[in-house]
Amino acid sequence: MSTPALRGPYWVTVRQYRRTLWLTGALVLAALAVIGGLRIWDLQTPDVYLEDGYWRPADDNSGFRMLRFGVEQLSLGMVLLPLLAGAFVAGPLVAREFESGTYKLSLTQSVSPAAWLRAKLLTATAVALATTLALMGVFRIGWGRASGTWDLNWSDRGPYEATGVVLFAYVLAAVAVGVLVGQLIRRTLVAMTATGLVMGVVLLVLGELRWSFLAVKTVTGPRDATLWTPDNGLMMDMGLITSSGARFDQSVCWDEVNRSPRLDGMGDGGMRIFENCLTRHGVTGQYVDYHPQSHFWPTQLIETGILLALAALAGYAAFRLLRARHP
Amino acid sequence: MTEDTALRAELLGRKYGGRRGGWALRECDFTLPRGRICALVGPNGAGKSTLLALAAGLLRPTEGTIEAPARELLAYVAQDKPLHPRLSVDDTLRMGRELNPGRWDSALAERVVEGGGFSSDTLVHHLSGGQRTRVALALALGKRPELLLLDEPMADLDPLARHQLMGLLMAEAAEHGTTVVMSSHILTELEGSCDHLLLLHGGRIRLDGPVEDLLAAHTLLTGPVADLAPHTVIESRTTGRQLTALIRREGPVEGPWETSEPSLEELLLAHLRTPEGAAA
Numbered sequence: 001m002s003t004p005a006l007r008g009p010y011w012v013t014v015r016q017y018r019r020t021l022w023l024t025g026a027l028v029l030a031a032l033a034v035i036g037g038l039r040i041w042d043l044q045t046p047d048v049y050l051e052d053g054y055w056r057p058a059d060d061n062s063g064f065r066m067l068r069f070g071v072e073q074l075s076l077g078m079v080l081l082p083l084l085a086g087a088f089v090a091g092p093l094v095a096r097e098f099e100s101g102t103y104k105l106s107l108t109q110s111v112s113p114a115a116w117l118r119a120k121l122l123t124a125t126a127v128a129l130a131t132t133l134a135l136m137g138v139f140r141i142g143w144g145r146a147s148g149t150w151d152l153n154w155s156d157r158g159p160y161e162a163t164g165v166v167l168f169a170y171v172l173a174a175v176a177v178g179v180l181v182g183q184l185i186r187r188t189l190v191a192m193t194a195t196g197l198v199m200g201v202v203l204l205v206l207g208e209l210r211w212s213f214l215a216v217k218t219v220t221g222p223r224d225a226t227l228w229t230p231d232n233g234l235m236m237d238m239g240l241i242t243s244s245g246a247r248f249d250q251s252v253c254w255d256e257v258n259r260s261p262r263l264d265g266m267g268d269g270g271m272r273i274f275e276n277c278l279t280r281h282g283v284t285g286q287y288v289d290y291h292p293q294s295h296f297w298p299t300q301l302i303e304t305g306i307l308l309a310l311a312a313l314a315g316y317a318a319f320r321l322l323r324a325r326h327p
Numbered sequence: 328m329t330e331d332t333a334l335r336a337e338l339l340g341r342k343y344g345g346r347r348g349g350w351a352l353r354e355c356d357f358t359l360p361r362g363r364i365c366a367l368v369g370p371n372g373a374g375k376s377t378l379l380a381l382a383a384g385l386l387r388p389t390e391g392t393i394e395a396p397a398r399e400l401l402a403y404v405a406q407d408k409p410l411h412p413r414l415s416v417d418d419t420l421r422m423g424r425e426l427n428p429g430r431w432d433s434a435l436a437e438r439v440v441e442g443g444g445f446s447s448d449t450l451v452h453h454l455s456g457g458q459r460t461r462v463a464l465a466l467a468l469g470k471r472p473e474l475l476l477l478d479e480p481m482a483d484l485d486p487l488a489r490h491q492l493m494g495l496l497m498a499e500a501a502e503h504g505t506t507v508v509m510s511s512h513i514l515t516e517l518e519g520s521c522d523h524l525l526l527l528h529g530g531r532i533r534l535d536g537p538v539e540d541l542l543a544a545h546t547l548l549t550g551p552v553a554d555l556a557p558h559t560v561i562e563s564r565t566t567g568r569q570l571t572a573l574i575r576r577e578g579p580v581e582g583p584w585e586t587s588e589p590s591l592e593e594l595l596l597a598h599l600r601t602p603e604g605a606a607a
Contacts, residue, residue: 007428008428009425015421100412102410102411104405105463108384108401109426110427110428111426111427112398325387
């Protein structure tokens, strides 16, 4: 790869890892080829008219099924991208310098240790962000067709990260954590594993917490009608309410059904007991707690903020550590 | 640091593995004047590598201070000759240029690499130990340092390459007034090219000074057994009534002894064999 614009430690970093760069570019192109190809395959079978101007993919459209599969896999890969980026930075980029002793070479040149580490950090950041952006573009090609189908909603893990800004923040945090961990654990494989674990935990914890950032909205309706989640929302909870508006714990009535003799399961008899129980307790309606789709961006921004704070903290610690160890 | 000092240590000490380990280096005091070719000698584990890493700024002293030129003005070749294995020789030299802007002398670096028996597009991890040494030295010399720190530089080289590179090194040092500190546990590697000596033993400095002064200050004598005061006896051996001793003179030697100036090797071995030694 010719790199005429790069200078100093940036040139060295890119030159050292040019194979990784080529590989990254090849993977993005492969993703583009697969998703683009599946999009074209899907076009070969016309959709079926449903009603009210809605169309749905034909049942024998294997192209659509494969496209859905491809989009799901791509979104999964994109969720794991921060782990990969972090592990690469921690291991080959930083820890290996200490493990193999080449830091003795790098840190005794005219450029300062901070400039050396900064070049690694910024190069990795630029490449990781560009890769993320490119993959997001590829994802959009498939997402435009497959969104809203099973497991591919705006709030699902995968699409949520792949269509918002939060993935950029995950990548930034992973690179910063990698630079820190790579210095703390000066062994390539251990540092890679540790960074992968840290970012995996961050991913899981924030995935659990993200729908608690904002208060849910609630919609109520009569007991007997079907109550849909409005606004293409993400349902968080549903249940029954009494005439006073209090939430009712259904298990009281399920217990009553189970205690009744000569009833196994929910036959008509069981259902009648259940319904009578509800009426006796004054249950008149039902509720759904949900996040409307309008919560997407605020949730993304809050999560991004948390991750950027983590990235800043890890980056600061990494440079402090470098200065403490190498005068 | 004054104009004519290249390296100075004051009560320098460094522990192994952080604060809790034993001392790798303790209470080292020395001043190395500019322009010297200094041999840093001592047995394995004497603290030579630690001292060089401290001078290179890769380690922080546990106690005391070491004053060395700024990062831009010194070059360091570690014992294991670390290089990036996936870069070619050309790229490695280009790296030297990129990381030392304004100082890099590519003609000199290429001259060091020439004659190594490998083409410049060879990847570093395909080089032999001696070839790696050559590239590492090229990287260090190309930087045009004021202070060149070399840890066991010639260990991997065959005699011919050693002779050639040593010649090149000495010529460069002489031309630019470079101060060189070279460590070795093989004295013959350094004898003849060094004019200054630092002898380390057990983490402490046992001898420090210009080679000529050190030799002149010591005397090897043989003769009848007698009290050698006021001279300091470094090492003595008695065979029957015959005494052989290496002493550091205090004034002229007067007595019934045959005297001669010791060789550098005799001097070093005598100091190394003496447990507590007499610091010079």
